[in-house]
Amino acid sequence: MGLMKRFFLIVKAKVSKLLDNAENPNETLDYSYEKQLELLQQVRRGVADVVTSKKRVELQAEKLEASVAKLDNQARQAVQAGREDLARIALERKKGVQAQLQSLDAQRTQLEGEQEKLVAAEQRLTAKVEAFRTQKETIKAQYTAAEAQVKINEAFSGISEEMADVGLSVQRAEDKTEQMRARAGALDELLESGVFEDVTQSGDMIDRELAKVTTETEVDAELEALKKEIGAGAPADAAVQEGGPR
Amino acid sequence: MIVRILGHGQYRVLDDAADELNAIDDRLEQAVRTQDAEAFAAELAALVAAVRSHGQAVADDELLASDAVVPDPDTSLEEALHLLSDEGLIPD
Numbered sequence: 001m002g003l004m005k006r007f008f009l010i011v012k013a014k015v016s017k018l019l020d021n022a023e024n025p026n027e028t029l030d031y032s033y034e035k036q037l038e039l040l041q042q043v044r045r046g047v048a049d050v051v052t053s054k055k056r057v058e059l060q061a062e063k064l065e066a067s068v069a070k071l072d073n074q075a076r077q078a079v080q081a082g083r084e085d086l087a088r089i090a091l092e093r094k095k096g097v098q099a100q101l102q103s104l105d106a107q108r109t110q111l112e113g114e115q116e117k118l119v120a121a122e123q124r125l126t127a128k129v130e131a132f133r134t135q136k137e138t139i140k141a142q143y144t145a146a147e148a149q150v151k152i153n154e155a156f157s158g159i160s161e162e163m164a165d166v167g168l169s170v171q172r173a174e175d176k177t178e179q180m181r182a183r184a185g186a187l188d189e190l191l192e193s194g195v196f197e198d199v200t201q202s203g204d205m206i207d208r209e210l211a212k213v214t215t216e217t218e219v220d221a222e223l224e225a226l227k228k229e230i231g232a233g234a235p236a237d238a239a240v241q242e243g244g245p246r
Numbered sequence: 247m248i249v250r251i252l253g254h255g256q257y258r259v260l261d262d263a264a265d266e267l268n269a270i271d272d273r274l275e276q277a278v279r280t281q282d283a284e285a286f287a288a289e290l291a292a293l294v295a296a297v298r299s300h301g302q303a304v305a306d307d308e309l310l311a312s313d314a315v316v317p318d319p320d321t322s323l324e325e326a327l328h329l330l331s332d333e334g335l336i337p338d
Binding site: 001003008011013121124131132157158168169 | 317318
Protein backbone atom coordinates (compact mmCIF):
# COMPACT_ATOMS: atom_id res chain seq x y z
CA MET A 1 0.00 0.00 0.00
CA GLY A 2 1.44 3.36 -1.06
CA LEU A 3 1.75 6.44 1.10
CA MET A 4 -1.13 8.18 -0.72
CA LYS A 5 -3.43 5.35 0.28
CA ARG A 6 -2.17 5.35 3.87
CA PHE A 7 -2.70 9.09 4.21
CA PHE A 8 -6.10 8.70 2.61
CA LEU A 9 -6.94 6.27 5.44
CA ILE A 10 -5.56 8.69 8.03
CA VAL A 11 -7.93 11.38 6.75
CA LYS A 12 -10.84 8.90 6.73
CA ALA A 13 -10.11 7.99 10.34
CA LYS A 14 -10.01 11.69 11.30
CA VAL A 15 -13.34 12.26 9.57
CA SER A 16 -15.05 9.49 11.49
CA LYS A 17 -13.56 10.74 14.76
CA LEU A 18 -14.81 14.22 13.93
CA LEU A 19 -18.39 12.98 13.66
CA ASP A 20 -18.26 10.37 16.39
CA ASN A 21 -20.28 12.45 18.78
CA ALA A 22 -23.32 12.95 16.59
CA GLU A 23 -26.18 11.23 18.42
CA ASN A 24 -27.92 9.84 15.34
CA PRO A 25 -27.68 10.17 11.52
CA ASN A 26 -30.35 12.87 11.43
CA GLU A 27 -28.35 15.05 13.77
CA THR A 28 -25.10 14.52 11.88
CA LEU A 29 -25.60 17.44 9.52
CA ASP A 30 -26.40 19.91 12.30
CA TYR A 31 -23.59 18.56 14.39
CA SER A 32 -21.22 18.86 11.44
CA TYR A 33 -22.22 22.50 10.91
CA GLU A 34 -21.47 23.26 14.56
CA LYS A 35 -18.11 21.57 14.14
CA GLN A 36 -17.41 23.55 10.98
CA LEU A 37 -17.94 26.83 12.80
CA GLU A 38 -15.86 25.62 15.75
CA LEU A 39 -13.06 24.67 13.41
CA LEU A 40 -13.15 28.08 11.72
CA GLN A 41 -12.69 29.66 15.16
CA GLN A 42 -9.76 27.32 15.80
CA VAL A 43 -8.09 28.25 12.53
CA ARG A 44 -8.42 31.95 13.32
CA ARG A 45 -6.94 31.40 16.77
CA GLY A 46 -4.18 29.39 15.12
CA VAL A 47 -3.37 32.31 12.82
CA ALA A 48 -3.28 34.70 15.80
CA ASP A 49 -0.92 32.36 17.70
CA VAL A 50 1.42 32.09 14.75
CA VAL A 51 1.48 35.89 14.36
CA THR A 52 2.28 36.30 18.07
CA SER A 53 5.14 33.81 17.81
CA LYS A 54 6.46 35.58 14.74
CA LYS A 55 6.41 38.96 16.55
CA ARG A 56 8.36 37.47 19.43
CA VAL A 57 10.99 36.02 17.10
CA GLU A 58 11.26 39.37 15.32
CA LEU A 59 11.71 41.19 18.61
CA GLN A 60 14.48 38.83 19.64
CA ALA A 61 16.15 39.30 16.25
CA GLU A 62 16.10 43.07 16.78
CA LYS A 63 17.83 42.66 20.14
CA LEU A 64 20.45 40.39 18.64
CA GLU A 65 21.03 42.81 15.73
CA ALA A 66 21.73 45.50 18.32
CA SER A 67 24.16 43.13 20.06
CA VAL A 68 26.02 42.54 16.79
CA ALA A 69 26.40 46.29 16.29
CA LYS A 70 27.55 46.76 19.87
CA LEU A 71 30.09 43.93 19.73
CA ASP A 72 31.41 45.26 16.45
CA ASN A 73 31.91 48.64 18.03
CA GLN A 74 33.58 47.12 21.07
CA ALA A 75 35.98 45.18 18.84
CA ARG A 76 36.94 48.41 17.07
CA GLN A 77 37.51 50.27 20.32
CA ALA A 78 39.58 47.38 21.66
CA VAL A 79 41.81 47.32 18.55
CA GLN A 80 42.27 51.10 18.81
CA ALA A 81 43.29 50.65 22.44
CA GLY A 82 45.77 47.95 21.39
CA ARG A 83 43.82 45.23 23.22
CA GLU A 84 43.64 42.45 20.64
CA ASP A 85 42.58 39.99 23.32
CA LEU A 86 39.40 41.96 24.01
CA ALA A 87 38.74 42.46 20.32
CA ARG A 88 38.96 38.70 19.83
CA ILE A 89 36.41 38.04 22.59
CA ALA A 90 34.02 40.59 21.11
CA LEU A 91 34.35 39.09 17.62
CA GLU A 92 33.87 35.55 18.91
CA ARG A 93 30.69 36.63 20.64
CA LYS A 94 29.54 38.36 17.52
CA LYS A 95 29.86 35.08 15.61
CA GLY A 96 27.74 33.34 18.22
CA VAL A 97 25.06 36.01 18.04
CA GLN A 98 25.06 35.84 14.25
CA ALA A 99 24.50 32.09 14.37
CA GLN A 100 21.50 32.69 16.64
CA LEU A 101 20.23 35.31 14.24
CA GLN A 102 20.34 32.82 11.37
CA SER A 103 18.32 30.34 13.38
CA LEU A 104 15.77 33.05 14.23
CA ASP A 105 15.51 33.92 10.58
CA ALA A 106 14.77 30.29 9.71
CA GLN A 107 12.09 30.20 12.42
CA ARG A 108 10.55 33.40 11.13
CA THR A 109 10.38 31.96 7.60
CA GLN A 110 8.77 28.80 8.94
CA LEU A 111 6.16 30.75 10.90
CA GLU A 112 5.50 32.93 7.88
CA GLY A 113 4.78 29.74 5.90
CA GLU A 114 2.44 28.44 8.61
CA GLN A 115 0.61 31.74 8.67
CA GLU A 116 0.10 31.76 4.89
CA LYS A 117 -1.08 28.17 4.97
CA LEU A 118 -3.59 28.75 7.77
CA VAL A 119 -4.95 31.89 6.17
CA ALA A 120 -5.46 29.96 2.92
CA ALA A 121 -7.04 27.08 4.86
CA GLU A 122 -9.41 29.48 6.57
CA GLN A 123 -10.46 30.94 3.22
CA ARG A 124 -11.00 27.50 1.72
CA LEU A 125 -12.96 26.23 4.69
CA THR A 126 -15.12 29.37 4.82
CA ALA A 127 -15.98 28.96 1.14
CA LYS A 128 -16.75 25.25 1.60
CA VAL A 129 -18.89 25.78 4.70
CA GLU A 130 -20.92 28.35 2.80
CA ALA A 131 -21.13 26.11 -0.29
CA PHE A 132 -22.29 23.19 1.83
CA ARG A 133 -24.98 25.26 3.52
CA THR A 134 -26.45 26.47 0.21
CA GLN A 135 -25.96 23.25 -1.77
CA LYS A 136 -27.84 21.27 0.83
CA GLU A 137 -30.95 23.35 0.20
CA THR A 138 -30.72 23.44 -3.62
CA ILE A 139 -30.11 19.70 -3.78
CA LYS A 140 -33.20 19.03 -1.70
CA ALA A 141 -35.25 21.26 -4.00
CA GLN A 142 -33.95 19.88 -7.30
CA TYR A 143 -33.73 16.13 -6.82
CA THR A 144 -35.89 13.26 -5.66
CA ALA A 145 -35.35 12.29 -2.05
CA ALA A 146 -33.15 9.33 -2.93
CA GLU A 147 -31.01 11.27 -5.42
CA ALA A 148 -30.75 14.18 -3.04
CA GLN A 149 -29.46 11.89 -0.32
CA VAL A 150 -26.67 10.64 -2.59
CA LYS A 151 -25.71 14.18 -3.62
CA ILE A 152 -25.80 15.44 -0.06
CA ASN A 153 -23.65 12.54 1.03
CA GLU A 154 -21.09 13.48 -1.61
CA ALA A 155 -21.02 17.09 -0.50
CA PHE A 156 -20.87 15.96 3.10
CA SER A 157 -17.85 13.74 2.40
CA GLY A 158 -16.19 16.71 0.74
CA ILE A 159 -16.72 19.10 3.63
CA SER A 160 -15.84 16.47 6.23
CA GLU A 161 -12.57 15.73 4.48
CA GLU A 162 -11.74 19.44 4.34
CA MET A 163 -12.44 19.66 8.07
CA ALA A 164 -10.12 16.74 8.80
CA ASP A 165 -7.39 18.37 6.69
CA VAL A 166 -7.79 21.76 8.34
CA GLY A 167 -7.84 20.05 11.75
CA LEU A 168 -4.48 18.45 10.94
CA SER A 169 -3.06 21.77 9.71
CA VAL A 170 -4.15 23.56 12.88
CA GLN A 171 -2.62 20.79 14.97
CA ARG A 172 0.69 21.04 13.10
CA ALA A 173 0.76 24.83 13.42
CA GLU A 174 0.07 24.53 17.15
CA ASP A 175 2.87 21.99 17.57
CA LYS A 176 5.24 24.28 15.72
CA THR A 177 4.37 27.43 17.64
CA GLU A 178 4.66 25.40 20.85
CA GLN A 179 8.19 24.30 19.90
CA MET A 180 9.15 27.83 18.95
CA ARG A 181 7.74 29.20 22.17
CA ALA A 182 10.00 26.82 24.06
CA ARG A 183 13.01 27.89 21.99
CA ALA A 184 12.11 31.56 22.35
CA GLY A 185 11.87 31.10 26.13
CA ALA A 186 15.31 29.51 26.19
CA LEU A 187 16.75 32.32 24.08
CA ASP A 188 15.18 34.95 26.35
CA GLU A 189 16.93 33.32 29.28
CA LEU A 190 20.23 33.40 27.40
CA LEU A 191 19.67 37.03 26.51
CA GLU A 192 18.96 37.84 30.13
CA SER A 193 22.06 36.01 31.28
CA GLY A 194 24.10 38.38 29.11
CA VAL A 195 25.72 35.63 27.05
CA PHE A 196 24.73 37.48 23.89
CA GLU A 197 25.33 40.89 25.38
CA ASP A 198 21.82 42.03 26.01
CA VAL A 199 22.26 45.72 25.34
CA THR A 200 19.59 46.58 27.85
CA GLN A 201 22.06 45.50 30.52
CA SER A 202 24.85 47.96 31.06
CA GLY A 203 28.45 47.27 31.93
CA ASP A 204 29.46 43.89 30.60
CA MET A 205 32.96 42.50 30.89
CA ILE A 206 34.26 43.96 27.62
CA ASP A 207 32.80 47.35 28.51
CA ARG A 208 34.48 47.27 31.90
CA GLU A 209 37.81 46.26 30.41
CA LEU A 210 37.55 48.95 27.75
CA ALA A 211 36.60 51.50 30.38
CA LYS A 212 39.65 50.43 32.38
CA VAL A 213 41.87 50.81 29.33
CA THR A 214 40.37 54.22 28.64
CA THR A 215 40.83 55.29 32.26
CA GLU A 216 44.41 54.04 32.25
CA THR A 217 45.14 55.85 29.00
CA GLU A 218 43.59 59.02 30.34
CA VAL A 219 45.52 58.76 33.59
CA ASP A 220 48.72 58.14 31.63
CA ALA A 221 48.05 61.14 29.45
CA GLU A 222 47.28 63.36 32.40
CA LEU A 223 50.37 62.13 34.19
CA GLU A 224 52.44 62.92 31.11
CA ALA A 225 50.91 66.39 30.94
CA LEU A 226 51.61 66.98 34.62
CA LYS A 227 55.20 65.83 34.26
CA LYS A 228 55.70 68.14 31.31
CA GLU A 229 54.12 71.04 33.12
CA ILE A 230 56.27 70.55 36.19
CA GLY A 231 59.37 69.69 34.12
CA ALA A 232 58.90 72.85 32.04
CA GLY A 233 57.94 74.95 35.07
CA ALA A 234 60.98 74.11 37.15
CA PRO A 235 63.60 75.74 34.92
CA ALA A 236 61.28 78.69 34.45
CA ASP A 237 61.09 79.12 38.20
CA ALA A 238 64.83 78.81 38.37
CA ALA A 239 65.13 81.50 35.71
CA VAL A 240 62.86 83.75 37.69
CA GLN A 241 64.96 83.14 40.74
CA GLU A 242 68.10 83.76 38.76
CA GLY A 243 66.73 86.96 37.28
CA GLY A 244 65.44 88.09 40.70
CA PRO A 245 66.94 90.77 42.94
CA ARG A 246 70.10 89.71 44.60
CA MET B 247 -9.21 11.49 -9.94
CA ILE B 248 -9.20 13.89 -7.02
CA VAL B 249 -5.98 14.18 -5.04
CA ARG B 250 -5.72 16.14 -1.82
CA ILE B 251 -2.41 17.67 -0.79
CA LEU B 252 -2.80 18.05 2.97
CA GLY B 253 -2.83 21.70 3.96
CA HIS B 254 -3.02 22.84 0.33
CA GLY B 255 -6.41 21.72 -0.98
CA GLN B 256 -7.49 19.34 -3.73
CA TYR B 257 -6.43 18.83 -7.34
CA ARG B 258 -8.27 17.29 -10.25
CA VAL B 259 -5.66 15.02 -11.82
CA LEU B 260 -6.02 13.25 -15.16
CA ASP B 261 -5.98 9.47 -14.86
CA ASP B 262 -3.09 9.40 -17.37
CA ALA B 263 -0.84 10.71 -14.60
CA ALA B 264 -1.67 7.80 -12.29
CA ASP B 265 1.33 5.66 -13.32
CA GLU B 266 3.77 8.48 -12.71
CA LEU B 267 2.20 9.33 -9.34
CA ASN B 268 2.19 5.68 -8.28
CA ALA B 269 5.86 5.26 -9.20
CA ILE B 270 6.84 8.23 -7.02
CA ASP B 271 4.47 7.02 -4.31
CA ASP B 272 6.24 3.62 -4.26
CA ARG B 273 9.60 5.31 -3.77
CA LEU B 274 8.09 7.48 -1.03
CA GLU B 275 6.81 4.40 0.76
CA GLN B 276 10.24 2.80 0.35
CA ALA B 277 11.79 5.88 2.01
CA VAL B 278 9.40 5.48 4.95
CA ARG B 279 10.20 1.79 5.25
CA THR B 280 13.97 2.39 5.24
CA GLN B 281 13.52 5.54 7.36
CA ASP B 282 15.55 7.56 4.87
CA ALA B 283 14.69 11.17 5.73
CA GLU B 284 16.55 12.63 2.75
CA ALA B 285 14.86 10.35 0.21
CA PHE B 286 11.52 10.99 1.91
CA ALA B 287 11.88 14.76 1.50
CA ALA B 288 12.97 14.42 -2.14
CA GLU B 289 10.19 11.99 -3.15
CA LEU B 290 7.52 13.96 -1.30
CA ALA B 291 8.60 17.12 -3.12
CA ALA B 292 8.48 15.19 -6.41
CA LEU B 293 5.00 13.81 -5.65
CA VAL B 294 3.61 17.22 -4.73
CA ALA B 295 5.16 18.77 -7.86
CA ALA B 296 3.70 15.99 -10.05
CA VAL B 297 0.19 16.44 -8.59
CA ARG B 298 0.39 20.17 -9.15
CA SER B 299 1.76 19.94 -12.68
CA HIS B 300 -0.73 17.27 -13.83
CA GLY B 301 -3.64 18.63 -11.84
CA GLN B 302 -5.93 21.59 -11.66
CA ALA B 303 -6.86 23.10 -8.30
CA VAL B 304 -10.41 22.34 -7.20
CA ALA B 305 -12.42 25.53 -6.60
CA ASP B 306 -12.85 26.58 -2.96
CA ASP B 307 -16.62 26.19 -3.12
CA GLU B 308 -16.57 22.71 -4.67
CA LEU B 309 -17.26 19.82 -2.32
CA LEU B 310 -15.58 16.61 -3.44
CA ALA B 311 -14.24 13.51 -1.76
CA SER B 312 -10.63 12.66 -2.61
CA ASP B 313 -9.35 9.41 -4.11
CA ALA B 314 -5.85 9.84 -2.74
CA VAL B 315 -4.13 12.01 -0.14
CA VAL B 316 -0.57 13.36 -0.30
CA PRO B 317 1.13 14.52 2.92
CA ASP B 318 1.72 18.23 3.43
CA PRO B 319 4.86 19.11 1.40
CA ASP B 320 6.77 20.20 4.49
CA THR B 321 6.03 17.01 6.45
CA SER B 322 9.22 15.51 7.86
CA LEU B 323 9.77 11.75 7.93
CA GLU B 324 9.44 11.92 11.70
CA GLU B 325 6.05 13.65 11.49
CA ALA B 326 4.87 11.22 8.82
CA LEU B 327 5.84 8.25 10.98
CA HIS B 328 4.02 9.82 13.89
CA LEU B 329 0.81 10.29 11.87
CA LEU B 330 1.04 6.79 10.42
CA SER B 331 1.66 5.16 13.78
CA ASP B 332 -1.37 6.94 15.27
CA GLU B 333 -3.54 4.99 12.86
CA GLY B 334 -1.43 1.84 12.83
CA LEU B 335 -0.40 2.42 9.20
CA ILE B 336 3.39 2.20 9.30
CA PRO B 337 4.68 0.07 6.41
CA ASP B 338 6.37 -3.16 7.58
